[in-house]
Amino acid sequence: MARPIHLPDSKLPHVGTTIFTEMSALAAECGALNLSQGFPDFDPPMALRQAVTAAMNEGKNQYAPMAGDVGLRTWIAEDTEHRTQRHYDVNSEITVGAGASSLLFAAIQAWVHPGDEVIVLAPAYDLYQPAIQLAGGSLVVVPLGGTDYHLDLEAIASALTASTRMLILNVPNNPTGSGWSYEDFEALHRLVQDTDIILLSDEVYGPLQHDGRTALSLSSHPALSQRALVAASFGKILHATGWKIGYLLGPSELMSEVRKVHQYDVFSTGAPLQAGIASFLKSPEGKDHLGGLPAFYQGKRDRLLSGLNGSHWNWTPAESGYFQVLDYGRFDDRDDRQVVQEWCRKGAQDGVALIPLSPFYPNGIPEGHSTHRIRVCFAKNEATLDEGIRRLLLLSNPS
Numbered sequence: 167m168a169r170p171i172h173l174p175d176s177k178l179p180h181v182g183t184t185i186f187t188e189m190s191a192l193a194a195e196c197g198a199l200n201l202s203q204g205f206p207d208f209d210p211p212m213a214l215r216q217a218v219t220a221a222m223n224e225g226k227n228q229y230a231p232m233a234g235d236v237g238l239r240t241w242i243a244e245d246t247e248h249r250t251q252r253h254y255d256v257n258s259e260i261t262v263g264a265g266a267s268s269l270l271f272a273a274i275q276a277w278v279h280p281g282d283e284v285i286v287l288a289p290a291y292d293l294y295q296p297a298i299q300l301a302g303g304s305l306v307v308v309p310l311g312g313t314d315y316h317l318d319l320e321a322i323a324s325a326l327t328a329s330t331r332m333l334i335l336n337v338p339n340n341p342t343g344s345g346w347s348y349e350d351f352e353a354l355h356r357l358v359q360d361t362d363i364i365l366l367s368d369e370v371y372g373p374l375q376h377d378g379r380t381a382l383s384l385s386s387h388p389a390l391s392q393r394a395l396v397a398a399s400f401g402k403i404l405h406a407t408g409w410k411i412g413y414l415l416g417p418s419e420l421m422s423e424v425r426k427v428h429q430y431d432v433f434s435t436g437a438p439l440q441a442g443i444a445s446f447l448k449s450p451e452g453k454d455h456l457g458g459l460p461a462f463y464q465g466k467r468d469r470l471l472s473g474l475n476g477s478h479w480n481w482t483p484a485e486s487g488y489f490q491v492l493d494y495g496r497f498d499d500r501d502d503r504q505v506v507q508e509w510c511r512k513g514a515q516d517g518v519a520l521i522p523l524s525p526f527y528p529n530g531i532p533e534g535h536s537t538h539r540i541r542v543c544f545a546k547n548e549a550t551l552d553e554g555i556r557r558l559l560l561l562s563n564p565s
């Protein structure tokens with residue numbers, strides 16, 4: 167008999183299946199309407215799909231350059247400079263990867279050393295914590311402040327130590343959609359200017375702004391951008407999350423180390439996708455698509471919220487992104503993980519899959535914050551949204 171293999175301890179003993187995978191699987195099992203995981207239920211623009219098909223037919227089927235398709239990086243440089251006035255060098259300061267995820271992960275592996283502290287703001291997207299742990303760093307969780315989830319600079323200041331290597335910011339925030347102001351930048355600048363802290367700014371929802379807000383990127387702050395790596399995702403802005411194409415911006419001395427990880431992890435990604443995205447974004451259809459994004463998603467947020475108006479659900483309208491946090495504390499006082507399971511199990515007729523907020527808090531929901539909140543993804547077509555509203559109303563007003 168072969169000797170059984172004795173495996174070493176897990177490097178990530180506390181990591182299980184993510185709540186997003188869990189809820190999507192439960193939705194499929196129960197036949198519930200899936201408003202949980204963050205992806206659109208509509209396709210990318212036709213002109214984009216045609217551009218990608220054309221790129222394949224034109225032979226763009228072998229490895230793209232490690233840093234990304236040159237045409238795409240050129241578009242990224244021009245677009246970023248137009249939006250933020252920050253010039254990034256096409257050759258050394260822009261890297262395209264397998265979604266923003268791969269580059270956020272690479273940035274953490276490249277710059278976090280064993281024993282370093284990394285500050286993460288909660289509620290937090292789930293990628294950062296295991297990436298920090300694999301790098302040997304320690305996670306320091308600082309909650310966003312108040313019911314509007316604002317950047318709490320005093321709390322961040324009191325979490326800083328001589329071991330703080332990195333501060334991870336996710337603005338607009340997933341799940342809350344909260345943003346920041348230029349004053350926040352100034353305050354952040356005062357906080358870090360005499361330190362060597364690297365900023366990792368996850369801005370994948372940046373272009374999806376509501377109520378006339380303008381997207382504020384850390385790239386637009388001349389001093390902060392010198393110490394910042396800024397992540398963005400084409401999945402979010404092109405309705406193409408499954409394509410997994412994202413990019414990272416940053417000064418060459420920060421970027422060169424990230425590329426060392428990227429080179430041996432992803433190396434390069436979807437050549438025809440990158441080429442097709444570049445040609446689409448430079449076309450009139452591409453410009454119209456990007457210009458129309460804020461109104462497109464605000465329309466969906468407003469449709470959802472006006473449908474819930476007058477019900478027992480409670481909320482602050484999301485400032486940006488395609489998620490809305492809803493509070494059910496007025497009609498149910500049970501634990502958020504428990505209620506979402508039960509609501510999903512109502513099945514094909516009335517079931518709805520949602521994401522509880524507690525998994526976004528690695529150290530638990532802080533004192534004084536509501537524990538009765540769920541996240542709805544409103545990147546859905548009108549029929550799905552209307553059906554979602556019907557089911558959400560049924561939960562708040564059972565007949």
Ligand code: PMP
Nearest residue numbers: 265266267291340370399401412
């Ligand atoms: N950051 C945040 C906050 C996200 O919500 C997501 C996607 N869910 C990502 C990063 C990953 O983006 P991508 O799909 O481009 O890897």
